[in-house]
Amino acid sequence: MPATFAGFACLTKALIFKGENEDMGIPRAARTQRRTRIQEEKEEQILEAALDVFSVHGFRGSTIDQIAEVAGMSKPNLLYYFRTKEAMHRALIDRVLDTWLEPLRAFDAEGDPESEIRSYIRRKLEMARDYPRESRLFANEMLQGAPHVEDELKGPLKSLVDEKAEVIRAWARAGKIAKCDPYHLIFSIWSTTQHYADFDVQVRAVLGQEHAGEGRFEDAARFLEQLFIGGLGVRHAVKAG
Amino acid sequence: MPATFAGFACLTKALIFKGENEDMGIPRAARTQRRTRIQEEKEEQILEAALDVFSVHGFRGSTIDQIAEVAGMSKPNLLYYFRTKEAMHRALIDRVLDTWLEPLRAFDAEGDPESEIRSYIRRKLEMARDYPRESRLFANEMLQGAPHVEDELKGPLKSLVDEKAEVIRAWARAGKIAKCDPYHLIFSIWSTTQHYADFDVQVRAVLGQEHAGEGRFEDAARFLEQLFIGGLGVRHAVKAG
């Protein structure tokens, strides 16, 4: 019910003020005649800070003041470039989503399963190591039920995964890989690799100081390649030989 | 610096008021003479609502009013049972942590690798299916750098994992399983199974309406057993035969 009212209020407002003030919702900085060097720099600077904050505390848990402090500018100054907190979040998501899906796009039908899976794992692990904030940003979004990206999930993401799932099925038909559910295979690569970004504290805590150096990503890569390529070689137990 | 000052203030206060008001920090409900049926019921009711809210929005993103509304009682009434928002969160974490680690505790050194790994995966998947909120509560905590549970991670959790890692190593020495990093094996089981709770929206979106029914947990179980037990049977590519 509140949602309906809010929507109504918005609509009414839009109708009343139509033509009188056309740039509602567009940040001041974007209403200027030319796009300046400063605009690009500051927007970059803000999104960088927003990534820091949103990736840790999620949307609701983050505040504009916090982002402003990290960005090293005043709150009204942020709002000169992005009209609302939501606008910052959306801009961030839009920018990050594309690069985040790149490794999957590189998954090639022409390649052989071993090298494709191997390099997909490596790429995803590198991203978890080099861009952990981006990973956490999405993780936060997922935990909250993806209120801001559900369309992207059901649209572009699903299409891409459907396409790659077909590649994997083709490999199975060609006998290059065992028959398996391609969707859950992709899920398992996502989860195992992103785990090292999203659950970094836990990984460090469990490994302890000795093994928690950056070498853990190399160890993870070795293990995951073994798991997905060679297998763990679990022997069938033989009862009372 | 602010932390130091705050700590000092606290200490001072504690010293000054010592004896004059001994039950500082203890909720009113716990200061009563006998522990009533109502107290147990209401605390249960509150923690249930708190789990709903904290698991989705994290600590900072959740509000007492929100929890109160879900619990169906007034805000001051919540604060009669838990003196602060942090107290609710802590009580929740304490209660959930134990049950969450149970599957790992059940991991048995006497069993054979196949059945132990298989049943560990199944148990973890059942928990992801039946207790997704608990999983998300921890995931939120991890994403935020575990500000409230770091000690538990470095202490009890690490000890438990160390112990189970030794079990896995023993299996490898006995030739029952290939040599592999036991820590990363455990991480990969955690991540693949919890993924179905934490990233539920994404899983549903990608699988689409047709396959997103509850059968997805059965499919996941089948795939993960194949991955961890049998292996994916990836063939080595043979160059230009």
Next chain:
DNA sequence: CGATAATTTGACCGTTTGGTAAACATTACA
């Protein structure tokens, strides 16, 4: 029943929050 302990609530407080208005400062360019 009466009285005492336990529970619940409305009103409230100081602070933080998302966001605005307008004055002020700086830059770009003719």
Next chain:
DNA sequence: TGTAATGTTTACCAAACGGTCAAATTATCG
């Protein structure tokens, strides 16, 4: 250099926030 466009800040607002208090209500039990 002048001036109009662009950028920044101070002061502020209403709502939401975590939390308190005293009064009112309800349960318990002799």
